[in-house]
Amino acid sequence: MQNRYQLFSASVSCMYHDIQKIERVEMAKYGLKGPHAQCLLAMSRFPQGITAARLCEVCEKDKAAISRIVAELERAGMVLRREPNGTRYRSLLSLTEQGSAAAQAVNQRARLAVEQAGAGLDDERREIFYQVLALIAGNLHAICKDGLKDKYEGSKENQL
Numbered sequence: 001m002q003n004r005y006q007l008f009s010a011s012v013s014c015m016y017h018d019i020q021k022i023e024r025v026e027m028a029k030y031g032l033k034g035p036h037a038q039c040l041l042a043m044s045r046f047p048q049g050i051t052a053a054r055l056c057e058v059c060e061k062d063k064a065a066i067s068r069i070v071a072e073l074e075r076a077g078m079v080l081r082r083e084p085n086g087t088r089y090r091s092l093l094s095l096t097e098q099g100s101a102a103a104q105a106v107n108q109r110a111r112l113a114v115e116q117a118g119a120g121l122d123d124e125r126r127e128i129f130y131q132v133l134a135l136i137a138g139n140l141h142a143i144c145k146d147g148l149k150d151k152y153e154g155s156k157e158n159q160l
Helices: 001-027 035-044 052-059 063-075 099-118 123-146
Strands: 079-082 091-095
Touching: 001 035, 001 099, 035 052, 035 063, 035 091, 035 099, 052 063, 063 079, 091 099
Parallel strands: none
Antiparallel strands: 079 091
16 A cells, blocks of 8 residues: 555656646746646636636636736736726736737647657547546545545444
């Protein structure tokens, strides 16, 4: 069990760091940082605009991080903020032409990275991999939300 945990956690950690490095390299072309990639790609899926609160949910980042990223993307001329009623509250964020072009380029590079990372997998194994990955991610999310359950929790031997 210890070996399986070490292999799993080390592999996930290594992949996460490699993804971050790829994002950094790709975003450096625009004078931006890695975390901007996720926001650009998320915003490209909402051409009508998206609120910062919804962007937090989609990117799974906290409000402060999204606020910083959006401000930097605005300064870079990639994001436009539409403020209904003249207030920033619930303003809609959308990509400018420059932001859309960057998002499209980053999306193409991300597809290429995923394609190369999955080299050697046939379609059937790739489908199984993504199903298993989604299952594990869901289980880990439940553990973080509800806590670890004792293996014997609820069994007669474990009850007082």
